[in-house]
Amino acid sequence: MKWNRLGIGALLVYAAFSVQANEPLIDLAAELEAHMAAQATNGQAGPDATVQPEPNQMETEKPDQQAVETEKAELVVPPVKPAPAHWGYQGAQAPRFWHRLDPNFLSCATGQIQSPINLTERHAVNAPSMPSLDIVYRPVPLRLMHDHQGLRGDYPLGSFIRLNDQRYEFTHYRFRTPSEHHLEGFAYPMEIQLFHRDGEGRQVIISVLVQEGRVNPSLATLLNHLPKEQDSLNLVEDLNFNPVRFLPNNKDFYRYLGSLTTPPCTEGVIWIVFKQPIEASIRQLVSLHQLMGDNTRPIQALNGRLPLKSWSRDGVAGQTTRPSIPGYYFDF
Secondary structure, rough: OOOOOHHHHHHHHHHHHHHHHHOOOOOOHHHHHHHHHHHHOOOOOOOOOOOOHHHHHHHHHHOOHHHHHHHHHHHOOOOOOOOOOOOOOHHOOOOHHHHOOOHHOOOHHHHHOOOOOEOOOOOOEEOOOOOOEEEEEEOOOEEEEEEOEEEEEEOOOOOOEEEEEEEEEEEEEEEEEOOOOOOOOOOEEEEEEEEEEEEOOEEEEEEEEEEOOOOOOOHHHHHHOOOOOOEEEEEEEEHHHHHHOOOOOOEEEEEEEOOOOOOOOOOEEEEEEEEEOOOEEEEHHHHHHHHHHOOOOOOOOOOEEOOOEEEOOOOOOOOOOOOOOOOEEOOO
16 A cells, blocks of 8 residues: 555654643643652652751751850859948947847857956966967068058968967967956056967967057057058068067966957957066057057956966966866866
8 A cells, every 4th residue: 555745744743643632731740759859859858748947047946055054154153242241349330239230240249258358367277287389480571451450460471380289370460459358357558469370260369468668669660660541551571570579578378268359259269368468658559549449349258267377376387276266178
């Protein structure tokens, strides 16, 4: 059978038209599969998957937990300890009101072994075998400060006392007018107190009473270099000073367990009070009293305490004897 050229062409056109007519014009399923394949290739989820935020978006919405904890730690501010209440020696801040000024000052009213006290021989225990007191002070440039307590001399480390084989560093000294401790019921015009402490905070205070008499060269040195303003330190670098000059020639002393004579009136302080006073002129005593005023705490009750004394006039040498009066003492 022979086909002409026109018939063959018409047949080809018909066949092609018939095939296209039996197929969909747009294959939606194929396009959907192709689209999903393209998303998978680009790292994206399908239409039914849960949409996950980008990494940068996750860091923005949920910060690193360690960074948050670090930031919180930096924001935590330690509590500020309130400063102690201001106290003094006159008016509403006088010693009889100290315990009302600050809860930390309650020992000033409730303590049972408070200082200062009245020292008498008949109320003291003979203890001549009591361990000796070794004093090792070195001369240093003079440092003086006039604060609300009075005149204070600061001392750097390197000077100390040794008591019962325990070393106590010398920290500072103070002046009281009139004296805080009494001897045989009498106050003296002035008292010099030398403060010491060990590494655990235990304190020893040496006390020297001052009576009217001759000019005291050491006090003259201090009076010539007083601070010009209150709460300011006067440092005299070209003047070496050693408060060992304040100690009396006779080293007999009373020893008892008491407290600080200023707030917070902490107890457990060892006091060493020399029996023999030193001397200062009336002009020197008046000058220091005019500078400081009355800066003493009243005498406190013994509450049965019996101070020790380092000498014996009526007992056997080397033997501790108690007085006939009732009471107790600290054998240290």
